[in-house]
Amino acid sequence: MEAVRILGGIPPKAAWTDRIQLSGWYHWSRLEALLKNDGKWTRDQIASLSAESLRVLRHLPDPKSDFPFQGRGLVVGYVQSGKTANYTAVAARAVDAGYRIVVVLSGIHDSLRNQTQNRLERELTGHQSDGVAPAELGREWICLTTPTDDFQEPDVRILQSPAPFLAIVKKHTVILGKLDKWLDSASRYLFDMPVLIIDDEADQASINTKGNRPPDPSIDDGDDEDTTSAPSKTNALIRSILGRAPKASYIAYTATPFANIFIDPTAVDRRVGEDLFPRDFVIQLPRPDGYTGTEELFGSTARDRNVLQPVPEEDIKSLRSARRKKSTQIVIDRKPDSLPLSLSNALISFCLAGSIRSLRPQFEDAPHTMLVHVSQRIPDQERIAASIREQVELWRAADAQQQNLEGIFRPVWNEFKGGVAAPADEQTIIRAAISVLRQLDVVTLNSDSNQNLEYDTKPGRHIVAVGGNRLSRGLTLEGLTVSYFLRTTSMADTLLQMARWYGFRHGYEDLIRIWTTDGIARWFAELALVEQSLRDAIVSLGQAGRRPNQMALRLRAHSELLLTARNKSRTAATQADSWSGEHPQTVMLPLSEPSKLTANLELTTNLLSALRPSERFHGGYIARDVSAAVIIEFLRNYQTHDDIVALRPNLLADWIAARSTVDELVDWTVFVPSPSSGNPTKLGDLEVGLVKRSPLSSEGIGILTDPAHEGVDLPEGPEGFKRESGAYDAEAMRAARPASQGLLIVYPLDPEILRVSNINAVIAIALSLPRTSDEGANWVVNSEVTRD
Known part of the structure; x- marks a missing residue:
C-alpha cells in the first residue's frame, strides 16, 4: 500500500x-x-x-x-x-x-x-x-x-x-x-x-x-445483501x-x-x-486567455457594460405558475400566457445582438443562442416556450403586414447599445434585427421533448433555448448572448453550473446581457469571492507540497447558499474566524440608508484629516506607518449593509487586535484611489477623483478592489506582480506582504453612478492582508482530513 x-x-x-x-x-x-x-x-x-x-x-x-x-x-x-x-x-x-x-x-x-x-x-x-x-x-x-x-x-x-x-x-x-x-x-x-x-x-x-x-471478515462478499x-x-x-x-x-x-x-x-x-x-x-487549471467568468459578468470588469438587466417581481410571478393539485381532467387548447415586458425586451435584445453579429464578418453562419431558464418544472418550460412562440408569431404577422416594428425595436436598442461597438447605423442594425426575428427557432430542451440544438446539422440558426436541467452540466450553448435567468437554488455549485453564459465570447463580449433578479445577481457577485477562495486554497496546497489527504482545503462560505447539497458534504465543518491572506471588501453597500452613508463619509473625512496623506502614488494618495489602533477604531465605526458577510468590521477589528498582540498587523498603510478621470470631490482637505463602480443589484456592486491596488505599498509595487497575460496577481501580493503589514484601501465611489443623492462620496473599503500565524479559518473544511 x-x-x-x-x-x-x-x-x-x-x-x-x-x-x-x-x-x-x-x-x-x-x-x-x-x-x-x-x-x-x-x-x-x-x-x-x-x-x-x-x-x-x-x-x-x-x-x-x-x-x-x-x-x-x-x-x-x-x-x-x-x-x-x-x-x-x-x-x-x-x-x-x-x-x-x-x-x-x-x-x-x-x-x-x-x-x-x-x-x-x-x-x-x-x-x-x-x-x-x-x-x-x-x-x-x-x-x-x-x-x-x-x-x-x-x-x-x-x-x-x-x-x-x-x-x-x-x-x-x-x-x-x-x-x-x-x-x-x-x-x-x-x-x-x-x-x-x-x-x-x-x-x-x-x-x-x-x-x-x-x-466484516465474517461476511462473504458474494453473500452480502x-x-x-x-x-x-x-x-x-x-x-x-x-x-x-x-x-x-x-x-x-x-x-x-x-x-x-x-x-x-x-x-x-x-x-x-x-x-x-x-x-x-x-x-x-489556469484561467484561459479571453475567458468570460463570474468576475467579468458580476464584478469590476462588468461596470462599463450594460450586462445586468433587472426582472421586476411582477414579471417573475407571471412566469411561474402556481403549483396545483394533480387532476384527472386533461386540459387541451389552453391559450399560452402573454409574455411580461422584461422577457419581450430580452427577446428583442437577442434579435439586436444577432443583427450586430451578422454585421460582423467573422460570425457568418455561426450559431447564435438565447437561454431562457425560469423553472425546473417541465410544464412551466412548455408554457413559457409556447408563450414565446406566440409572441414571435405576432411580431412576424405585424412585419408581414408591413406594420412599423422599428418603433418597437428602437426603445430596446436605446437601452441595449450601451457599451456596444456598433458596426453600422441604428436603422441598419434594427432592420437586421427584424430579419433575425423572422429566423428565430424556439427550442424546448427537457426530458420530455425530442428537440435538440443541432448546431452541426443546422448551422447559422438563431435559437431561443427554453429548458431546465438539460441546459446545465457541460452542454454548450454556442454563440450565447442573451440569458433570461430566474432559476433559484439553495446550492452554490448548482447555481454556477446552471449559468451557461460562462466561456469564450471572442468578438462579441459587448453583446452579453443577463436578465435576472437583484437577489440572483447578488449571489453571483459573492460567488466570485467563493471561487477565488477555492483557487487560492488549491494553490496553497501545492505550495505546501501536501496531498489533499494531508491538508484540508479551506473554502469561503457563501452568505446565502450552501456550497453543495447537505448529503454531499457531511464532512464539512466550520472553523474559527481568520482573515489570514485574504482580501475582505464591501461588495454590498447600504445605499438605501442615508444615515450610514453620511456616517461613513464623516468617519473617512476625520481619518484622512488626521493622517494627511499627501504622497501621490499609483493613481491615489497613500499614508504610511499607520498604527493598528487607528485601523481598529476606523473599522469599529464603519457601518455596513446588514446582510454583508465578506467584510464584518467588528470581527475584523477583534482579529487585528488579537494578531497585534503577537506583533502581526501592527504596521498599516492607508491608500485612497483617486483616478484622474473621476469627478472631483473633497474629503476634508484632500481633493480626490471619484471611483466609478456600477450597481449590480439594488445594494450590491460585486468586486470592489482593483487588483493593482493591493500592491501599492510593497517595495516592488504592483508592477512587480504581473502575470504573463499582463493581469495583476493580487494573491501573490498578499503572499509577499510581511505578517506585520496590512493595507486599508478607502474607495470614494461616485454617488451619481450608484443612484445616491445628497452626498458627495459613497465610502467603500477593502483590506489586503498578509498570511498570519493563526491557523483558524472562518470558512469550511473537510473535517476528516488528517494533518501531520
Missing part, C-alpha cells in the same frame, strides 16, 4: 514521465497537429494545453509500474473553460505512456454523452472525417461506444488487441452496470492493462450520498469498476468541486473499496 501512495502522490522533481522521449508522444502529437491546423487555437493556448496535460499526467501513477495502484485525483477548471480539451489531451498522453483503456464518464444525459463521443472521435481517435488523421496500424483506437450507442458489452476477446480502447459512458446505473459486469468477465486480460477513468462533471451523480458497509448501509448506486458502480483492474487511475473533472472536496477521505466499503476522495492530488 505504501508503494501505491508514493506512486500516486506529489510527483518528485524527476517525474516518471521523463522516461518518455519526444518521439514517444504519438497520440498527443496527432492532437497537437490538429489544433495547430484548426485555426481556433493560438500558439500560446496549445502550449498551455501541452504543459497542463503533462502536469496532470505526472500526478498519475506510472502505468509501467510493477506495483498495483489505485490513483485518485481532481482537476478543477472554470465553468465552460476547456476542461474537455484538457482531459482529451490527458487521455492521449496517458495512452502514449502506457495506459490501455480510457473510460470517460460523460454526464447523465444522452445529449452530452453523444456530444463528447463525437468530439473525442474527432480529436483523439480519428474516427471522424474532419478530425485527426487515422492512427497507424497497431496504434489505432478501438471505440467501445459510438456517437449513437452507449456501452453494449462486446466480446471480451477484443481486449487481446494491442490497440488502446476508448469508451464514452453515460453515468446511468444500467450502463455502468454493464461496464462493471464486462470488466469482471474480462479479468484475465486486465492484469497488465492499466485503466484510466475520467469522470466529467464529477460532482454530479458520482458522489456517495448514502453510507459505506464497514469491514446489506443494502441499508451501502453506497449510492452510481458511486458504488464507479468504485467497483475501478476495483476490477489491478492498475487503475481515476481523475475527477469539474468546475464546482465542493462535493468532491467534502468526500470522506477515510471512507471504505467492504464490497466496492475506497471512495473517490482525490487523496493524491488536486490541480487547478
Whole structure:
C-alpha cells in the first residue's frame, strides 16, 4: 500500500514521465497537429494545453509500474473553460505512456454523452472525417461506444488487441452496470492493462450520498445483501469498476468541486473499496486567455457594460405558475400566457445582438443562442416556450403586414447599445434585427421533448433555448448572448453550473446581457469571492507540497447558499474566524440608508484629516506607518449593509487586535484611489477623483478592489506582480506582504453612478492582508482530513 501512495502522490522533481522521449508522444502529437491546423487555437493556448496535460499526467501513477495502484485525483477548471480539451489531451498522453483503456464518464444525459463521443472521435481517435488523421496500424483506437450507442458489452476477446480502447459512458446505473459486469468477465486480460477513468462533471451523480458497509471478515462478499448501509448506486458502480483492474487511475473533472472536496477521505466499503476522495492530488487549471467568468459578468470588469438587466417581481410571478393539485381532467387548447415586458425586451435584445453579429464578418453562419431558464418544472418550460412562440408569431404577422416594428425595436436598442461597438447605423442594425426575428427557432430542451440544438446539422440558426436541467452540466450553448435567468437554488455549485453564459465570447463580449433578479445577481457577485477562495486554497496546497489527504482545503462560505447539497458534504465543518491572506471588501453597500452613508463619509473625512496623506502614488494618495489602533477604531465605526458577510468590521477589528498582540498587523498603510478621470470631490482637505463602480443589484456592486491596488505599498509595487497575460496577481501580493503589514484601501465611489443623492462620496473599503500565524479559518473544511 505504501508503494501505491508514493506512486500516486506529489510527483518528485524527476517525474516518471521523463522516461518518455519526444518521439514517444504519438497520440498527443496527432492532437497537437490538429489544433495547430484548426485555426481556433493560438500558439500560446496549445502550449498551455501541452504543459497542463503533462502536469496532470505526472500526478498519475506510472502505468509501467510493477506495483498495483489505485490513483485518485481532481482537476478543477472554470465553468465552460476547456476542461474537455484538457482531459482529451490527458487521455492521449496517458495512452502514449502506457495506459490501455480510457473510460470517460460523460454526464447523465444522452445529449452530452453523444456530444463528447463525437468530439473525442474527432480529436483523439480519428474516427471522424474532419478530425485527426487515422492512427497507424497497431496504434489505432478501438471505440467501445459510438456517437449513437452507449456501452453494449462486446466480446471480451477484443481486449487481446494491442490497440488502446476508448469508451464514452453515460453515468446511468444500467450502463455502468454493464461496464462493471464486462470488466469482471474480462479479468484475465486486465492484469497488465492499466485503466484510466475520467469522470466529467464529477460532482454530479458520482458522489456517495448514502453510507459505506464497514469491514466484516465474517461476511462473504458474494453473500452480502446489506443494502441499508451501502453506497449510492452510481458511486458504488464507479468504485467497483475501478476495483476490477489491478492498475487503475481515476481523475475527477469539474468546475464546482465542493462535493468532491467534502468526500470522506477515510471512507471504505467492504464490497466496492475506497471512495473517490482525490487523496493524491488536486490541480487547478489556469484561467484561459479571453475567458468570460463570474468576475467579468458580476464584478469590476462588468461596470462599463450594460450586462445586468433587472426582472421586476411582477414579471417573475407571471412566469411561474402556481403549483396545483394533480387532476384527472386533461386540459387541451389552453391559450399560452402573454409574455411580461422584461422577457419581450430580452427577446428583442437577442434579435439586436444577432443583427450586430451578422454585421460582423467573422460570425457568418455561426450559431447564435438565447437561454431562457425560469423553472425546473417541465410544464412551466412548455408554457413559457409556447408563450414565446406566440409572441414571435405576432411580431412576424405585424412585419408581414408591413406594420412599423422599428418603433418597437428602437426603445430596446436605446437601452441595449450601451457599451456596444456598433458596426453600422441604428436603422441598419434594427432592420437586421427584424430579419433575425423572422429566423428565430424556439427550442424546448427537457426530458420530455425530442428537440435538440443541432448546431452541426443546422448551422447559422438563431435559437431561443427554453429548458431546465438539460441546459446545465457541460452542454454548450454556442454563440450565447442573451440569458433570461430566474432559476433559484439553495446550492452554490448548482447555481454556477446552471449559468451557461460562462466561456469564450471572442468578438462579441459587448453583446452579453443577463436578465435576472437583484437577489440572483447578488449571489453571483459573492460567488466570485467563493471561487477565488477555492483557487487560492488549491494553490496553497501545492505550495505546501501536501496531498489533499494531508491538508484540508479551506473554502469561503457563501452568505446565502450552501456550497453543495447537505448529503454531499457531511464532512464539512466550520472553523474559527481568520482573515489570514485574504482580501475582505464591501461588495454590498447600504445605499438605501442615508444615515450610514453620511456616517461613513464623516468617519473617512476625520481619518484622512488626521493622517494627511499627501504622497501621490499609483493613481491615489497613500499614508504610511499607520498604527493598528487607528485601523481598529476606523473599522469599529464603519457601518455596513446588514446582510454583508465578506467584510464584518467588528470581527475584523477583534482579529487585528488579537494578531497585534503577537506583533502581526501592527504596521498599516492607508491608500485612497483617486483616478484622474473621476469627478472631483473633497474629503476634508484632500481633493480626490471619484471611483466609478456600477450597481449590480439594488445594494450590491460585486468586486470592489482593483487588483493593482493591493500592491501599492510593497517595495516592488504592483508592477512587480504581473502575470504573463499582463493581469495583476493580487494573491501573490498578499503572499509577499510581511505578517506585520496590512493595507486599508478607502474607495470614494461616485454617488451619481450608484443612484445616491445628497452626498458627495459613497465610502467603500477593502483590506489586503498578509498570511498570519493563526491557523483558524472562518470558512469550511473537510473535517476528516488528517494533518501531520
